[in-house]
Amino acid sequence: MGMTRRCFLGGAAAVPFFIGGCATRGGVRRVSANGKVNVAIIGCGTIAKGTNVPGFLQDSRCRVTTVCDVIELAPDYFYGARGSDFGAEGFENRDGIYGKGVCGWCVIRDMVNRKYGNTDCRVVTDWRDVIDDPTIDAVAICTPDHWHAIMSIAAMKAGKHVFCQKPMSLSVAEGQEMVRVAKETGVTFQVGNQGATNPKFRLSEEIVLNGYAGKINGATICISACDHWIGHGRSAARAPLPRYFSEEAWNMWQGPARHWEDNAYIPSIHDPTCWRFNSRYGNGMIADFGAHEFDQLQRGLGTQFTGPVAIENMESDYATGSDRDVFSWPSEFRFDIVYGNGVRCHVRKIDKENGWPRQTIFHCEKGDVGSYAGQGKLPDSLKNFKESDLTDKDIKLDRPNEGHDGSKFHESDFLDGIFENRQVASTCEMGHRTITIAHIANICARMQLKSLRWDPKSEKFTGAYADEANRFLAVEYRNGWGLGV
Numbered sequence: 322m323g324m325t326r327r328c329f330l331g332g333a334a335a336v337p338f339f340i341g342g343c344a345t346r347g348g349v350r351r352v353s354a355n356g357k358v359n360v361a362i363i364g365c366g367t368i369a370k371g372t373n374v375p376g377f378l379q380d381s382r383c384r385v386t387t388v389c390d391v392i393e394l395a396p397d398y399f400y401g402a403r404g405s406d407f408g409a410e411g412f413e414n415r416d417g418i419y420g421k422g423v424c425g426w427c428v429i430r431d432m433v434n435r436k437y438g439n440t441d442c443r444v445v446t447d448w449r450d451v452i453d454d455p456t457i458d459a460v461a462i463c464t465p466d467h468w469h470a471i472m473s474i475a476a477m478k479a480g481k482h483v484f485c486q487k488p489m490s491l492s493v494a495e496g497q498e499m500v501r502v503a504k505e506t507g508v509t510f511q512v513g514n515q516g517a518t519n520p521k522f523r524l525s526e527e528i529v530l531n532g533y534a535g536k537i538n539g540a541t542i543c544i545s546a547c548d549h550w551i552g553h554g555r556s557a558a559r560a561p562l563p564r565y566f567s568e569e570a571w572n573m574w575q576g577p578a579r580h581w582e583d584n585a586y587i588p589s590i591h592d593p594t595c596w597r598f599n600s601r602y603g604n605g606m607i608a609d610f611g612a613h614e615f616d617q618l619q620r621g622l623g624t625q626f627t628g629p630v631a632i633e634n635m636e637s638d639y640a641t642g643s644d645r646d647v648f649s650w651p652s653e654f655r656f657d658i659v660y661g662n663g664v665r666c667h668v669r670k671i672d673k674e675n676g677w678p679r680q681t682i683f684h685c686e687k688g689d690v691g692s693y694a695g696q697g698k699l700p701d702s703l704k705n706f707k708e709s710d711l712t713d714k715d716i717k718l719d720r721p722n723e724g725h726d727g728s729k730f731h732e733s734d735f736l737d738g739i740f741e742n743r744q745v746a747s748t749c750e751m752g753h754r755t756i757t758i759a760h761i762a763n764i765c766a767r768m769q770l771k772s773l774r775w776d777p778k779s780e781k782f783t784g785a786y787a788d789e790a791n792r793f794l795a796v797e798y799r800n801g802w803g804l805g806v
Contacts, residue, residue: 352739365392380732514613540682563586576800727746
């Protein structure tokens with residue numbers, strides 16, 4: 322594999338981990354029509370426990386055979402809500418049953434074994450063991466964002482199909498390489514974006530895309546802000562390493578990210594779900610929620626394989642003080658996404674009290690179309706528009722097989738792609754183009770600029786400040802890790 326299971330702990334002197342070349346090592350994993358897809362879960366936290374593992378377990382065409390994480394049991398905080406008041410230390414297991422407030426490989430293993438009525442689920446703590454396992458056909462990558470590209474590329478080059486949670490990448494350069502490898506290996510790759518297969522979203526997007534609502538005059542997106550959670554505030558205080566982390570596990574969790582001085586643990590960015598606020602591990606809420614909302618925008622505009630030409634009117638509270646390295650992304654933001662055809666989408670944070678719920682709305686001649694406060698929104702003239710009203714001449718977005726839409730189980734669409742040897746509704750390239758919007762908006766905020774021009778063909782910034790902005794298109798890897806280019 323180019324590196325032993327231990328030598329990455331040596332820091333910068335470690336040998337880089339990569340799988341060279343473009344072809345898969347043993348060919349793409351193929352499964353017979355009557356076979357089962359053997360799935361491994363990498364990352365046993367909140368998103369695995371609440372979304373992806375249940376999605377795979379409900380589909381009899383697959384078998385979850387392996388779970389992988391460096392943590393046996395840890396707190397489970399979901400988007401700012403503590404499952405209990407035990408903090409990082411006081412959870413327990415009673416007769417194999419765990420409360421809502423815990424996650425980790427032990428919890429996921431027991432979920433799998435209860436479903437299948439046995440004790441066959443294998444546990445590994447090093448994800449490279451999953452890549453090396455010839456019995457595994459597909460992986461679900463449910464880790465923090467800084468691991469997505471490295472793990473996805475290694476899995477694809479091993480011939481395994483990949484279900485990668487959103488946000489798909491930590492940088493534009495990562496996404497480009499993921500797209501390249503996905504095309505060259507031919508594996509089925511699905512981004513964990515349920516909206517791509519949600520029939521209500523799809524109908525709204527097709528109404529807009531095919532002109533049934535008239536000319537698009539603009540769009541509005543409201544997404545969650547980076548208001549800090551878990552009760553920490555924006556504190557840069559260090560704390561002892563929680564007991565659920567061994568020193569080895571802590572180093573592996575950080576992986577390619579640059580360690581803090583003295584390998585410090587900072588609860589405000591290292592506790593569960595808090596990592597998304599630091600650029601070493603995540604890209605803030607513009608990426609976390611934008612992965613959903615910008616995807617709807619792209620589909621409605623028919624720009625899934627390209628993107629906007631500018632970010633304009635950026636206003637943010639991007640940190641200017643000494644804590645900028647800790648809290649990397651703005652908690653307040655407003656900006657416009659501008660497309661080459663003149664369509665402008667205004668993005669702002671959710672403010673329910675003042676009439677700005679979560680939404681992705683296209684402002685069209687006949688009225689507003691899209692999703693608003695969790696509900697579909699159509700003008701009165703289109704209230705009765707149905708999918709069957711689309712004609713053979715209309716552009717139609719990808720339709721999962723019957724019963725496999727994203728309002729139920731997105732994972733089944735992924736399995737369809739594996740069995741039918743095809744791509745699915747939320748492909749690697751679509752996911753890359755979607756999250757690129759978040760990356761370029763974050764770069765604009767990071768540089769404290771009002772606007773930046775973007776060329777979606779070359780995937781580079783152009784115009785004023787382009788040279789400096791383009792330096793932010795890639796991330797730096799440490800501790801011996803790399804993409805394998």
